[in-house]
Amino acid sequence: MSIVTTRRAALMGLGAAALARPALAQSGFPSRPIRVIIPWAPGGTTDVQMRALCDAASRRLGQPVIADNRPGAGGTLGPAALLNSQPDGYTVAQMPISVFRYPHMAPRPPFDPNQDFSYIIHLTGYLFGVAVRADAPWQSFGQFLDYAKANPGRINYGSPGVATSLHITMEQIATERGIDWTHVPFRGIAENLQSLLGDQTHALADSSGWGPLVEEGRLRLLVTWGPERAKRFPNVPTLKESGIDIVSTSPYGIAGPKGMDRGVVRALHDAFREALNDPQHTAILDRFDMPIIYLGPDEYAAFARQQLEDEGRMIRRMGLRL
Known part of the structure; x- marks a missing residue:
C-alpha cells in the first residue's frame, strides 16, 4: 500500500469516526x-483481569461497567446469555476459546459463533501450567508423566471444566504419551x-x-504452556522444552449480541482499547504473565x-463429545 493510499485510508477512518461520534x-x-x-x-485469573479492565473502561465511558460472574459449562454460559440480550451495547461478555469448541461437540449446538455475536475487541491470553503440592514426589513434568503412564487410572487432575483449553491440552498430552488419567472439572481456580x-x-x-x-x-510448578x-x-x-510440541494460551476477547450498531461497537471498542493499556490494568496482566493480544x-x-474451523478439526481428530 502506498503512502498516499495509507493517508487516504486514515483520513477516511477519521471521517467515519467523526460521523459516528x-x-x-x-x-x-x-x-x-x-x-x-x-x-x-470470582477470584480466578480471568475474573481479576476482567474486573480491572471494567474499572478502567468505566472511567472512559462515564458509566459503571459492572462485572457479572456466570460460571459453568466450560465458560459458555456467559456467551449463551447474549442470545437473549438486547443488542444495545449494555450487555457484553468475555468470550473464552471454548465458545468455538462447543458447537462441534454438542448434539444440539447452543449457538453459532459466526452468526450469533458481535465481536468488539480481542484482549489477551493466559499463562497456563501444571502444578502439584510441594510435598508431591514429582520434581519435574517428565517424572509426573512417567508415573502416570506406569500407574494407569491412579492420577487425577483438576481443570476449569470440560472442553476448556486446560482439559483439551491435558488429554492431548495423555493421548501422545499413552496415559490413562482422570479429569476432574471445577467451576473455578x-x-x-x-x-x-x-x-x-x-x-x-x-x-x-x-x-x-x-x-x-x-x-x-512443573511446566508452563506458553x-x-x-x-x-x-x-x-515449557511443554515444548519438556518434549511435547504444544503451545496453549487460550486467547480471548469481548463480544456482544448479534446485530449491534457499528457505532456502539466502535464506542465500546475504543473504551476497552484504552482500558487495555491502562497502567492499572497492565499491572494485572504483568502479575499473571498475560500478553496483550489486541x-x-x-x-x-x-x-x-478461523478459530471455529481450527477447533472443529481438532475436536474431530480427538473424537471429543459432550
Whole structure:
C-alpha cells in the first residue's frame, strides 16, 4: 500500500469516526451501566483481569461497567446469555476459546459463533501450567508423566471444566504419551486449588492463579504452556522444552449480541482499547504473565471464523463429545 493510499485510508477512518461520534452523542450512549458477563467464578485469573479492565473502561465511558460472574459449562454460559440480550451495547461478555469448541461437540449446538455475536475487541491470553503440592514426589513434568503412564487410572487432575483449553491440552498430552488419567472439572481456580491442597486431586492444570502459592512454596510448578518461559518462573520449562510440541494460551476477547450498531461497537471498542493499556490494568496482566493480544472488531471476527474451523478439526481428530 502506498503512502498516499495509507493517508487516504486514515483520513477516511477519521471521517467515519467523526460521523459516528455525533450519532452516539444523539443516542446518549452509554446512558446507564454496562454489564460485562464473566463466565468464570470470582477470584480466578480471568475474573481479576476482567474486573480491572471494567474499572478502567468505566472511567472512559462515564458509566459503571459492572462485572457479572456466570460460571459453568466450560465458560459458555456467559456467551449463551447474549442470545437473549438486547443488542444495545449494555450487555457484553468475555468470550473464552471454548465458545468455538462447543458447537462441534454438542448434539444440539447452543449457538453459532459466526452468526450469533458481535465481536468488539480481542484482549489477551493466559499463562497456563501444571502444578502439584510441594510435598508431591514429582520434581519435574517428565517424572509426573512417567508415573502416570506406569500407574494407569491412579492420577487425577483438576481443570476449569470440560472442553476448556486446560482439559483439551491435558488429554492431548495423555493421548501422545499413552496415559490413562482422570479429569476432574471445577467451576473455578478456588475450587481447583482447594482440592489440590486438600490432597483430593494429584495435580491441577489451570491459569496462573496458582502463582502466589507457587511463590509461597506451597505448590510446585512443573511446566508452563506458553511459547517461552514465564518471566516470574524462569526456572520452569515449557511443554515444548519438556518434549511435547504444544503451545496453549487460550486467547480471548469481548463480544456482544448479534446485530449491534457499528457505532456502539466502535464506542465500546475504543473504551476497552484504552482500558487495555491502562497502567492499572497492565499491572494485572504483568502479575499473571498475560500478553496483550489486541484485535479490532473486524480482525476479531475474522479470527473467530478461523478459530471455529481450527477447533472443529481438532475436536474431530480427538473424537471429543459432550
